[in-house]
Amino acid sequence: MPGPLLLLDVPWLLYRAHFALPSSIAGADGEPIGALLGTVRTILLEVQELDPVAVVCATGAEEAVHRTALLPAYHAHREPMPDALRRRWEQAPDLLRAFGWSVRDGGDLEADDVMATLARRHVEEDPDATAAIATADRDLLACVGERVVARRPPAKGQGPGFVTVDVDGVRELLGVEPGQVTDLIALRGDPSDGIPGAPGIGAKTAARLLAAHGDLEGVLRAAGAPGPDGEPGGAPVHGDGLTPRLAAVLREHAAEVRRDREVARLVEADVEPVAPGTTDREGGAAAAEALGMTRLAAELRGEG
Template sequence: MSGPLLLLDLPWLLYRAHFALPSSIEGADGRPIGALLGAIRAILAEIEEHDPAAVCVATGAEDATHRTALLPAYHAHRDPMPDALRHRWEQAPELCAAFGWAVRDGGDLEADDVIATLARRRSAHGGRSAIVTGDRDLLACVDARTVVRRPAGRGPGLVTVDEDGVRDALGVAPDQVTDLIALRGDPSDGIPGVPGIGAKTAARLLARHGDLEGVLRAAGAEGPGGEPGEDPQLGDGLTARLATTLREHAADARRDRAVALLHEADVAAVPDRATDRAAGADAAEALGMGRLAADLRKA
């Protein structure tokens, strides 16, 4: 059986490496190069871990316009990209391509949308995928053929999250992750969720009522088309007070679900291809990453 498609969230890897490695690590141009060095080493480590049939790094808009149109607060709390990182950000796709890795850009969509699109296509055709990201929304892509590699905590290591792992971590199935975000919110993305609903309450409500619309119906909220609500079905975390809150915030919850929902991106398929370590070493050396280049040539 061939290895999985390795799908990597390049923006997340670059940000993570930029802030993890000291700015004293400089490239041939005298500028900090930790973002590139750390991201490439992380990708190479995942290749060793998974022996993939193909590698794809995903990029895209920092903020998808349809999401900011729905929710102006989406990503609004984030600091602007540091200038030192932006310089390496622009170099990253070409460097990755030198290794023979596919680079897929989502245009107006985000890297998460690209990754979700490619993982779902691969799974539909009977293939496997391993997604490397720190974003919670991509846990919605986990299925029998798709896993997510994400941080275990504050350390540098990553853990593999399968279907059971999603249930253990969040208390819901992967196909309920987007509904969970709509109810509890996602502070990292600026998605507020419904006031007074935390992760455990959201998971209990989804366990009983299936999805966001089921929860809202149980609370007596109007349907998405303005259909009249029914008497609340209290229990399993749904109190009279919470039912009132859900009715008052039903439109907000539906909006937040639309913001968290991963969209189909117009990107080309990723052909199977081995990593070109020699070409990658040459490209790394040209940027001033001599030790990385030497390690690649020794392997």
């Protein structure tokens, strides 16, 4: 059976590697090159581990236009991209293509939307196909299913490389089903993205409410909140973690949590399909060498 379609969150990989590797690791231009080096090494490890049918390197906007229109605070707390990283960011697509990997850019959408779109299409088009999404972003756990897994950094002490998170893994991590992840983010928020959520509702409470009431609209109905079209709410149904105080909070902030659900929701990206392909180690070695990553180039050629 062919391996999964491997989809990688390139912006996350670049940021992760840039801050993890010493700035003393310089490229041919004398500037830090850890972002590219770490990203490529991570992808090569994933290729070795999963033997994918194809590799997709997803890129896109730092924040999608429609998300900042809905929530101006979305990503607003993040520091500007360092100049040293931006240079490597611009070089990354050509380097990744040199390895024979497909690069797909979301335009005004984010890499997350690209990965969600291509993973869904891949498994819908072939009943035997599988996909693996490599990212640390919580929102992409909504994509996990019978034939789609996430690949995430391990917990402390689990060793190098990424670990696979399947449906049971989502339940263990977040306490909800994959189909409830977007609603969980709407209720509890996501500080890494600047999504506020409902005041005073943390991860465990949000998961308990969703377990009791099914989805965000079910939680809001139980709280007595007005419906999405403005129809009056009913009497609150307390219990299963929905206290009178939380019900009042949800009634007051119903519009905001519905907005946050739309901010967190992954949307369809207009991207080209991906054909099966293999890793071109020689092409990657030549590109790596040109950028000054000579040790990596030697390893790719079997010389290191």
